[in-house]
Amino acid sequence: MAKRQLHLLLIGLLSAGGAMAGPDAVLQLLDKKSCSGCNLQGADLVYAELQSAQLPKAKLQGANLGRANLSNANLRGADLTDASLQGANLHRADLRGAKLRGTDLRSADLTDARLDPEQLASSHTEGAKGITAQARSYAELHNAGVKASLAAKHPEAEQRFGEAIAKKPDAAISWMARGISRQEQGRNAEAAADLNYAGRLYEQAGETELGQQLQKAATGIAKGPKIVQGNGMGSQMLSGAWSMLQQLAPLAIKLMGPSF
Secondary structure (H helix, E strand, C coil), rough: CCCHHHHHHHHHHHHHHHHCCCEEEEEEHHHCCCCCCEECCCEEEECCCCCEECCCCEEEECEECCCCECCEEECCCCCCCCCCCCCCCCCCCCCCCEEEECCCCCCCEEECCCCCCCCCCEECCCCCCCCHHHHCCCHHHHHHHHHHHHHCHHHHHHHHHHHHHHCCCHHHHHHHHHHHHHCCCCCHHHHHHHHHHHHHHHHHHHHHHHHHHHHHHHHHHHHHHCCCCCCCCCHHHHHHHHHHHHHHHHHHHHHHHHCC
């Protein structure tokens, strides 16, 4: 009875606040953990225990599912546009086909969640864990690399730029950035290879001067002494190439970042 009264109280609060979710739908979800295609727009489901809930094609636009337990939940085809799932547990949740534009997934646990490729490109995912590179867009991965690079986290930057390259193999800026990250770690041969390839890509795109500059830097690095990790000499040796990256990085963030 106490649980039933709690559900009814929640419904009353939803109705009083002018939420769009239907009271019957909310009650069904909380009681049965199943509400396929239900209208739950604007529902307040903070901390709700919805593990293994069946919510395929549910309308959850603007709903508040912060800190909710949605582990193993079926959210295939659900509309979560502008919904809040901040800190939610989405471990092994099925989100394939779900609309996640503007969805707040900050600090959420997406470990082993089922996602479409690049499905999170227009979501807020800062601090979320368990997100695979496949689910992120090229822009997200490249910009994450830029952020790590500017914070001198060169191994992390290298990994993110590598993932970005896997998404977009002809992205010269990511090849250049990874080369600089590798140079900062003292891995001259790999850095030179990346910068040389970036130079060729820039030349093919008509950026002849930058392309030649990068290839010249690559030759110098390959012949030069090994750089000790963390001493900052990698960026000094690249001189003009590093300056160019610093100029391009903010532009890359602005032009290639996901829009909401």
